[in-house]
Amino acid sequence: MRSEGEPLAAVFAAPGKYVQGRGVMGRLEEVLGRLGCEKPLILSDPVVPEILGGALDGVSGATHVEFRGECSPEEIERVSQIASEGGADAIVGVGGGKTMDTAKAVANPAGLSLVIVPTIASTDAPTSALSVVYEEDGTFKEYRFFERNPDAVLVDTEVIARAPVRFLVAGIGDGLATHFEAEASARTRRQAMAGGAPTLAALTLARLCYDTLLEHGVAARLAVERDAVTPAVEKVVEANTLLSGLGFESGGLAAAHSIHNGLTVLEETHHYWHGEKVAFGVVSMLMLEERPAEVIEEVVDFCLEVGLPVALEDIGLEGIDREDLKRVAEAACAEGETIHNEPFEVYPEMVVDAMLAADAFGRRRRAELKGEANLPQVAR
Numbered sequence: 001m002r003s004e005g006e007p008l009a010a011v012f013a014a015p016g017k018y019v020q021g022r023g024v025m026g027r028l029e030e031v032l033g034r035l036g037c038e039k040p041l042i043l044s045d046p047v048v049p050e051i052l053g054g055a056l057d058g059v060s061g062a063t064h065v066e067f068r069g070e071c072s073p074e075e076i077e078r079v080s081q082i083a084s085e086g087g088a089d090a091i092v093g094v095g096g097g098k099t100m101d102t103a104k105a106v107a108n109p110a111g112l113s114l115v116i117v118p119t120i121a122s123t124d125a126p127t128s129a130l131s132v133v134y135e136e137d138g139t140f141k142e143y144r145f146f147e148r149n150p151d152a153v154l155v156d157t158e159v160i161a162r163a164p165v166r167f168l169v170a171g172i173g174d175g176l177a178t179h180f181e182a183e184a185s186a187r188t189r190r191q192a193m194a195g196g197a198p199t200l201a202a203l204t205l206a207r208l209c210y211d212t213l214l215e216h217g218v219a220a221r222l223a224v225e226r227d228a229v230t231p232a233v234e235k236v237v238e239a240n241t242l243l244s245g246l247g248f249e250s251g252g253l254a255a256a257h258s259i260h261n262g263l264t265v266l267e268e269t270h271h272y273w274h275g276e277k278v279a280f281g282v283v284s285m286l287m288l289e290e291r292p293a294e295v296i297e298e299v300v301d302f303c304l305e306v307g308l309p310v311a312l313e314d315i316g317l318e319g320i321d322r323e324d325l326k327r328v329a330e331a332a333c334a335e336g337e338t339i340h341n342e343p344f345e346v347y348p349e350m351v352v353d354a355m356l357a358a359d360a361f362g363r364r365r366r367a368e369l370k371g372e373a374n375l376p377q378v379a380r
């Protein structure tokens, strides 16, 4: 986008339209009609028939394809073939982050319209113009960047509130990173995913995301445990999806997401959701950045209250040794990783120590809040 030597312009990217509320899923056909699409390919997560029944069966002219579970080059290729053979004019991605990312990676290179319908608020993937691609075995492979954001994003809060609460909490973990990562990239003046320097809008939305999560996160969790759609749920779904999505794409990512990507090299972490690993990445990032204790405590206490991981044991890594953490750290520091957007040079050893410091702090705080003393022995 920018030629060498040119100053970095500020760039802000956003989807064509964002619609959120109870029952908005029912507007899919109308939205497709306005985009002039008559032959959509609807790519759905395997749980969709169970959670939506036949709600999407009636969309006229639609071909239905079931997503196979990983946003991998093979899956993107498979769905692309079906789209091109059937002459699809739009892709609709219905499901979690991986289904949506696959839908984007199919629609964009083929120049098709794209509508995203998240069934969980587990990530900030819905609004962005990029896909995170993995190997078939779940190891992070690459980011793919596209020219266009989705034409429309339909977020049905009734569907989201009925999903297991762990997904909403994971989305809060993903959203918790946005403000800190945008701040780090803005200080370094690095190009964000959208292709330019952050605007005030992106930084403000990222901050609003953080404040909203801290203020309403716990209330939203409690409501979703009862499948209820309350104003707190609407606010947190907006924070997880729109605020975090616009904030990270045009504000920039930094250490927390690289640590997440690094963690995916260990199979044990594959049973934890993206946002859960990102939350641990956030605390590690705060350690790496030598943030004041109050900030670290605010984040860790919030994670404990809302039910996000604060320690290695919370993401399947109980008893992990330094050697394995070094593998995580090396992957986190790979060339091109967003950890290099931090305003100082980062080396793997620093990341290992930051993760250990995060783990120690998280465990200590959890014990304190439980009323267990857990104070260290006097050193001898």
Ligand SMILES: NC(=O)c1ccc[n+]([C@@H]2O[C@H](COP(=O)([O-])OP(=O)(O)OC[C@H]3O[C@@H](n4cnc5c(N)ncnc54)[C@H](O)[C@@H]3O)[C@@H](O)[C@H]2O)c1
Pocket (backbone or CB within 6 Å): 045, 046, 047, 051, 071, 095, 096, 097, 098, 099, 101, 119, 120, 122, 123, 124, 125, 126, 128, 129, 130, 131, 132, 159, 160, 162, 163, 164, 170, 174, 273, 274, 275
């Ligand atoms: N492109 C981006 O901008 C971006 C941003 C953040 C994350 N991501 C990517 O998103 C992915 C993570 O997304 P995810 O955590 O949603 O994972 P996911 O897509 O694998 O979905 C998680 C699980 O939820 C299930 N599910 C979906 N809807 C449900 C519902 N209503 N009820 C019950 N179960 C339901 C799915 O079957 C799946 O097993 C990662 O690949 C990550 O890299 C991308």
Ligand SMILES: [Zn+2]
Pocket (backbone or CB within 6 Å): 123, 124, 174, 257, 274, 278
């Ligand atoms: Zn994320």
